[in-house]
Amino acid sequence: QLQLVESGGGLVQPGGSLRLSCAASGSTLDFYAIGWFRQAPGKEREGISCLHSSDGSFYYADSVKGRFTISRDNAENTVYLQMNNLKPEDTAVYYCAAGPYYCSDDTGAYKYDYWGQGTQVTVSS
Secondary structure: OOEEEEEOOEEEOOOOOEEEEEEEEOOOOOOOEEEEEEEOOOOOOEEEEEEEOOOOOEEEOOOOOOOEEEEEEOOOOEEEEEEOOOOHHHOEEEEEEEEOOOOOOOOOHHHOOEEOOOEEEEEOO
16 A cells, blocks of 8 residues: 655745655555645634646646656655745645646645655745
């Protein structure tokens, strides 16, 4: 069974950068879409990015477009989220998830079968 583990979160100043990792085990990511989500206290979960390993489809939410980049390392079976120019409103717990559907602006949780445990990102001076 596929297992996902996020890492790379932490405390960063506004304008700084972090790279989150989503390491997979138990199965290859070759046929999965990997989505990145975040949830801030008191707010709904937001799907912010997605990359499908096979069909190449991808997605970025407007809130992160131009600042965040999703990528994949096949050898490491890991998907990354490079986050630049971080803002205080990016503060949230970040989760990765895997599912069989192509990436689109439909970021519903129903599209994902496997979830990581989350990693905290705090942007503050």
